[in-house]
Amino acid sequence: MHTGSCLCGAVSFTVEGDLPGPDGCHCTQCRKQSGHYFVSTDVPRSALAVRGAENVRWFQSSEKVRRGFxxxxxxxxxxxxxxxxxTGIAMGAFDTPTKTCLAVHVHTAEKGDYYDIADEVPQFSTVPPRPH
Known part of the structure; x- marks a missing residue:
């Protein structure tokens, strides 16, 4: 089981099972929403339990996606x-250790000009098909 929370603790969560390797999304929306590129792991909804869900606000950033904060x-x-x-869960919200590491960079064609991607993790200019 993995646990995590927001900065103030008003929202906390648990995830049952192992965490899949997270992706780092460099798209403009993720950068604007997070302040840098957004790293998250995708977990089955059935594995996620949220405490303080009444404190989660949702912003629908496109027809297909909403972002919770x-x-x-x-x-x-x-x-x-x-x-x-x-659901994708922000890696920075997890309590450590997560026993995982970055698996892929996506939307690298939109990355900010103020940083370089200098690791050996696979990079995709858009996003590869998801098996989910």
Whole structure:
């Protein structure tokens, strides 16, 4: 089991099972929403339990995705594709250790000009098809 929370603790969560390797999304929306690129792991909805869900506010950033954040402290927590059976959870919100490491960089064609991607993790200019 993995646990995590927002900065102020008004929202906390648990995830049953192992965490899949997270992706780092460099798209403009993720960068604007998180302040840098957004790293999240995709978990089945059935594995996620949220305490303080009344403090989660949702912003629908496109027709297909909504983003969840703490209404009290503003922490970015969730990337939620509408109509799918999984939710992306911000890696920075997890208590450590997570026993995982970055698996892929996506939307690198939109990355900020103020940083380089200098690791050996696979990079995709858009996003590869998801098995979910």
């Amino acid at each position: 703490c209404a009290v402290c503003g922490s970015s927590l969730f990337w939620d594709p509408i109509g799918r059976d999984w």
